Amino acid sequence: MPSGKMVAGSEREFYHHIYKFSGGMNFLLLQLSIALLLIPSLSTEQNSTDGIMSFQVGVVLDLKSPVGRIGQSCLSMALSDFYSVHTNYTTKLVLHLRDSNDSVIDAAAAALDLLRDVEVDAIIGPQKATQVNFVMDIGDIAHVPIISFSATSPFLIPRTPYFVQTAQSDADQVEAIASIVKAFQWSQVAIIYEDTEYGTGIIPYLSNSLQDVSARVLYRSALPKSASSDLLSKELYKMMTMQTRVFVVHMPLLLGSRLFLKSKELGMMNHGYAWIVTSGLTDLFSLMDLDVVEAMQGVLGVKHQIPKSKELDSFTNRWKRMFNQLYEDIKPTEVSIYGLWAYDTLWALAMAAERVGYKQLNGIKNASGFNSAVSFPLGISESGPELLKEILETRFRGLAGDFYLRNGHLERKSYQIVNIVGKAERVVGIWTPSHGISKEFNLNVNNSYSTLKENFKSIIWPGDSVTAPKGWESPVSGKKLRVGVPEKSGFNEFLKVEKDPQTNATKVSGYFKEVFDSVMAALPYAVPYEYVLYPFENSDGSSAGSYNDLIHKVSQQEKYDAALGDITITANRSIYVDFTLPYAEGGITSIVPITYEDANDKWTFLEPLNKELWLISAMFYIFTGLALWILGKRIDTSSRGSAGQHAGMICYFPFFPGQGIEGALICLILVGWAFVASLLTSTYTASLSSRLTFQRLQPAVTDMKELIRSGDYVGCQQGSFLVDFLNGLGFEESKIRTYKSAHDCDEALSMGSSNGGISAYFDVMPHISALLFEFCKKYKILGPTYRTDGFAFAFPKSSPIVADVSRAIIELTENGRIFEISQLKSSNPTCVGPDNSITPSSVTLRSFQVLFAITGCVTVSCLLVSLLMYLYQNPSFLQRISDFNVKIWSRIHTLCIYFKRIDLSSRSKAGDAEKNIPIDASLAIALNSRFQTSADRLDFGAAGALLGRLCSIQ
Numbered sequence: 001m002p003s004g005k006m007v008a009g010s011e012r013e014f015y016h017h018i019y020k021f022s023g024g025m026n027f028l029l030l031q032l033s034i035a036l037l038l039i040p041s042l043s044t045e046q047n048s049t050d051g052i053m054s055f056q057v058g059v060v061l062d063l064k065s066p067v068g069r070i071g072q073s074c075l076s077m078a079l080s081d082f083y084s085v086h087t088n089y090t091t092k093l094v095l096h097l098r099d100s101n102d103s104v105i106d107a108a109a110a111a112l113d114l115l116r117d118v119e120v121d122a123i124i125g126p127q128k129a130t131q132v133n134f135v136m137d138i139g140d141i142a143h144v145p146i147i148s149f150s151a152t153s154p155f156l157i158p159r160t161p162y163f164v165q166t167a168q169s170d171a172d173q174v175e176a177i178a179s180i181v182k183a184f185q186w187s188q189v190a191i192i193y194e195d196t197e198y199g200t201g202i203i204p205y206l207s208n209s210l211q212d213v214s215a216r217v218l219y220r221s222a223l224p225k226s227a228s229s230d231l232l233s234k235e236l237y238k239m240m241t242m243q244t245r246v247f248v249v250h251m252p253l254l255l256g257s258r259l260f261l262k263s264k265e266l267g268m269m270n271h272g273y274a275w276i277v278t279s280g281l282t283d284l285f286s287l288m289d290l291d292v293v294e295a296m297q298g299v300l301g302v303k304h305q306i307p308k309s310k311e312l313d314s315f316t317n318r319w320k321r322m323f324n325q326l327y328e329d330i331k332p333t334e335v336s337i338y339g340l341w342a343y344d345t346l347w348a349l350a351m352a353a354e355r356v357g358y359k360q361l362n363g364i365k366n367a368s369g370f371n372s373a374v375s376f377p378l379g380i381s382e383s384g385p386e387l388l389k390e391i392l393e394t395r396f397r398g399l400a401g402d403f404y405l406r407n408g409h410l411e412r413k414s415y416q417i418v419n420i421v422g423k424a425e426r427v428v429g430i431w432t433p434s435h436g437i438s439k440e441f442n443l444n445v446n447n448s449y450s451t452l453k454e455n456f457k458s459i460i461w462p463g464d465s466v467t468a469p470k471g472w473e474s475p476v477s478g479k480k481l482r483v484g485v486p487e488k489s490g491f492n493e494f495l496k497v498e499k500d501p502q503t504n505a506t507k508v509s510g511y512f513k514e515v516f517d518s519v520m521a522a523l524p525y526a527v528p529y530e531y532v533l534y535p536f537e538n539s540d541g542s543s544a545g546s547y548n549d550l551i552h553k554v555s556q557q558e559k560y561d562a563a564l565g566d567i568t569i570t571a572n573r574s575i576y577v578d579f580t581l582p583y584a585e586g587g588i589t590s591i592v593p594i595t596y597e598d599a600n601d602k603w604t605f606l607e608p609l610n611k612e613l614w615l616i617s618a619m620f621y622i623f624t625g626l627a628l629w630i631l632g633k634r635i636d637t638s639s640r641g642s643a644g645q646h647a648g649m650i651c652y653f654p655f656f657p658g659q660g661i662e663g664a665l666i667c668l669i670l671v672g673w674a675f676v677a678s679l680l681t682s683t684y685t686a687s688l689s690s691r692l693t694f695q696r697l698q699p700a701v702t703d704m705k706e707l708i709r710s711g712d713y714v715g716c717q718q719g720s721f722l723v724d725f726l727n728g729l730g731f732e733e734s735k736i737r738t739y740k741s742a743h744d745c746d747e748a749l750s751m752g753s754s755n756g757g758i759s760a761y762f763d764v765m766p767h768i769s770a771l772l773f774e775f776c777k778k779y780k781i782l783g784p785t786y787r788t789d790g791f792a793f794a795f796p797k798s799s800p801i802v803a804d805v806s807r808a809i810i811e812l813t814e815n816g817r818i819f820e821i822s823q824l825k826s827s828n829p830t831c832v833g834p835d836n837s838i839t840p841s842s843v844t845l846r847s848f849q850v851l852f853a854i855t856g857c858v859t860v861s862c863l864l865v866s867l868l869m870y871l872y873q874n875p876s877f878l879q880r881i882s883d884f885n886v887k888i889w890s891r892i893h894t895l896c897i898y899f900k901r902i903d904l905s906s907r908s909k910a911g912d913a914e915k916n917i918p919i920d921a922s923l924a925i926a927l928n929s930r931f932q933t934s935a936d937r938l939d940f941g942a943a944g945a946l947l948g949r950l951c952s953i954q
Helices: 009-022 027-035 066-085 104-118 129-142 170-183 203-212 229-240 253-265 290-295 310-326 337-356 384-393 511-521 547-556 611-633 643-652 663-692 704-710 722-729 742-751 765-774 802-814 817-825 849-873 875-882 888-900 904-916 921-931 940-951
Strands: 052-061 091-099 122-124 146-148 163-165 188-194 216-223 246-250 274-277 300-304 361-364 379-381 396-398 401-403 415-421 424-432 436-438 481-487 496-499 506-509 529-535 577-579 588-598 695-699 714-717 736-739 760-764 779-786 794-796
Touching: 052 066, 052 104, 052 337, 066 091, 066 310, 066 337, 091 104, 091 337, 104 122, 104 129, 122 337, 129 146, 129 163, 129 379, 163 384, 170 203, 170 246, 170 274, 170 300, 170 415, 170 424, 170 436, 188 203, 188 229, 203 216, 203 246, 216 229, 229 253, 253 274, 253 290, 300 424, 310 337, 337 384, 337 396, 337 401, 379 384, 481 547, 506 511, 506 529, 511 802, 511 817, 529 547, 547 577, 547 794, 588 742, 588 765, 611 663, 611 849, 663 849, 704 779, 714 722, 714 742, 722 736, 722 760, 736 742, 742 760, 742 765, 760 765, 765 779, 802 817
Parallel strands: 052 091, 052 122, 122 146, 146 163, 188 216, 188 246, 246 274, 274 300, 481 529, 714 736, 714 760
Antiparallel strands: 300 415, 361 379, 396 401, 415 424, 424 436, 496 506, 577 794, 588 695, 588 760, 588 779
16 A cells, blocks of 8 residues: 655654644644645646546544554455445545544644645545644645544534544434433433543533433543553542432543553442443453453443444455454454445445546645635645535445535434343344334334333343342432431421430330431332431520521531421522422411301391391282282172271281181192291291300401501411511511410410410411311411411432432322321311301392292283283173273273172172181181191191191182
C-alpha cells in the first residue's frame, strides 16, 4: 500500500507551536499562519492506467492503537474485496496512509500533506474526535470530504458540511443506558468519563435521557486521559462516600481498563454495586487483558448489534488470519465494530467515486468565499460537492448492517445488553428504538416499548450476586438511618415518646411509628434505622423548635436522615426535602363550641306547616264549605237566613253538612275532604310534637369571615405550619394563639375569645377528629375543609429511598395493613358526640299538592253535575239566561231568583226522608267525632259506614 511523503520536521514543529499557542482553538483561526507555509503545488493530472481512473484517498490513523491497526487492516481487505467483486468499474481508489501518532498536530499536518502533495479527493479519518475537530475545517476549506469511521462524538456532526460520520453517534446509545436504569428503578447515577471531546460529547444527551426516566445524575467525574493512579483512587474514594452505587462509565479502552483495575482494588466491584459501560469498552472487549476482564465481572454494557451473515463469518475468519500475522502482540477473538465500519466506509466511498466518474482539482483558486482578504493557498476540489452528495446518498447492505447515512452519520440501530461473566460477554437483552428491552432480537414483534427488568435474561452482578443492586447504600458502612421523631408534651394521640425513668431509655409508640416500621419492613431490602428525638420544648417549657426546623435539619442531614410524625406536605417544605406519598388523610378545618337553644317559642304552633300550605289549606277549607253549602242550600230550608248566617254555614258545612244533603255528590266531596283533613291533622300533630321536645344545637360561630371581622382570637397547634396558613386566610398574627395539648385547646375554647381564650381552633383533620372524640358533646366542625396532601415521611433531597418507601406505602394501603394499624390504634368505643340532627323543617305544599288537586277536581266535578241536573229539570231557567235580548243584569237577577227558589219536588223528597229516616243529632255528633279523630286512631272504615248511611238519604 502506498504511503505518501510526510511533512518536513521543521514544518511539523511550527504546527506544534501554533497549536500550543492557540490552546487547541479551531483550525479556522490559524489559517493565516498556515497559509504562509503552504506552497501551491497541486497538479491537475490524474493517473490513468488502461482506462481505469484513480481516486486518491488519504487515510489518517493512529497505527499504534488497536483501533488504528484494526481499521488499517479492514480498509486494506475492503479495497481488495471490492474490486475483486466489481471488476467492471472504471474507477479505483488509491489509499495513502498516514500515522497521526495519537497527536492532533500530526493529524492536521498529515491532512495538509495529503491535500497539498498527494491531491487526495477524500480523507478517511482521523481516528479520534479531537483530531477530527481540527481536520474537518481543512476539508471544509478544500471542499474535500472528511470521513471518519471511529470518531463517535455527537458534537462533531453539525460542525461542517464536509464531515461524514460513518459510525453511530454515541448519543444513539443513551436511551439504551437509561432503559437499563429505569428497568431496575435506580434513582441516582454517577457518570465517570474521559475529559476529552470523546468523553464530554455524550454527557448532555446521557443526562437528559436519565432525567427522562426520573434518575438524577448525582455526580460527574471527569478524568484526564493520562490520569494518575492517585487521581483515580481519589475520585473513587469520593464516590464511595456517596449514596449512589450505580456508575455509568464512558471512556476509551486504556483509561477504562485502569479504572476498573483500581475499582477492584478498592472493593467497588463487590455486592451492592452496579456498573454500566458504553460501547467504547464493550466493542473492544476482545482486546482487553485478562486481569481487566477479571476486574469487570458483573458489569453491564451496551454493545452495537451486528446482524449475522455468511459474508461476516467469512470476513472474520480471513481477517483473524491476516491480523495475527501482522500483529503478534494482539490476539482479538472477533473483529470490532470499528473494523466493520471501516470496511463499509471504503465500499461506500468506492461506490460514490464510480458514480462521480472523471474529475480533476482546479489547482489554486482564490477562496474568496472563505476570506476575501487573503488568498488561501489550498486547492478547492470542484468534484468535492458532488462526491459528498453521492456518499450521503449511498445505501447498501454492509458487514455492519444497512449502510444508511442520516444527517451526516449512520442511522441509529439496535444494541445488545451484555453481562461480563467469566472471560466472555454474555448477551442478556436486546434494546431497539421501537420496542425497548427484550430478551431476543425480533423485528416482527409488535409489542409496545418496554423497560421491564423481566425482559432481561439472568444477570450476574458484581460480587457474584444474582440479586439486582438497590442502587444506593449508606455512605459509611454500618451506619443506621437516623429518623427524627418530634418530642412534645401534647398532641400525642398518634405519636408518643416516653422515657424509662430508671434506664433513661426512650420508647417511641403510636400510629405513625407503627406505619413507619411496617413500611420499612415492606422494602425489598433491609435498611437499618434508629429513632432520634427532636425536642420541641426546653426544660422550662419554652419552645425549642418546630416542624419546619425539623425539616431543615433533615435537609442538611446534620443529625437526621429522615423524619416521621404529623408532618404535613406543604409547598414550602418540599423545597428542602423530598416527601413520600401520604399515609394519612389531609385537610385543615376548625371546631367551635356548641350552644343549645330552646325551641319552645310562642309561635311554634305555626311552624309545622309553611305559609304556602297554611294558605292553600284555608282556601280549600272555604272552597269545600262553599261547595257543600251550594249543594245543600237548594233542598235545605234551614239554610236560609242572613249573610252572616250563610257565612257561618259555609265554615260549618265541612264538618256538619246538615240534615238534608244531596246524597251522592256531597258524599264524594266529604270523602275527599275527610282524607285530606285527616292527613293534615296527623302530619301537623307529629311535626309539632317533635318541635316542642327538640333542643336546637347551634355553633357559637357560624361564619369564618365573622371571626376575622370581629377580631376574635383563634388557635392552632404549637410548632405547626398553621400560623402561616391562618395569616393567609386573613387572621392577624396577634390574634393567633398556639397550644401544646388538646386539653389546653379545650380550656381555651371553653373560655371564649372575650375571656382570654379562643373562638375557634384550627388543625389538620386527624387531630380535629381526635379532639371531637375526646370532647364528644362540646364542639362542632365549622366551615369548609381546606385540602392538604396529608401526613408523609420526609427525606433529604434526591434520597434514593424515597421512591421505594412510597411504593411500600401504596402496597400497604392496597392490602389494608395501614387501615388495620389505624383500627388497632383507635380501639376505643366510637364517640356518639352531640346530636347534630338537622332542625325539623316545615311541611311544604309540595307534599300535598297532588292530594289537593284530586280533592279539588272531585269537588268541582260534583258542582258541575249538580248544575247540569238543575238545568235539565228547569229548562225555562236555561231559556231565560240564554236569551240574547235580555240584558246582562237581568240575567244575573234571574239567576239569583232561581237560586233562591225552593225545589218543591226535592223538598218533598226531603220531607219524606225526614219522616222515614230521621237524622238525629247523634248521627251528626258521631260524624263530627270521626272527622276530628287523631292520626294514630283514624278509623276510615267507621267513617265510611257513617258516610254511607248519610249518602243513602235521597
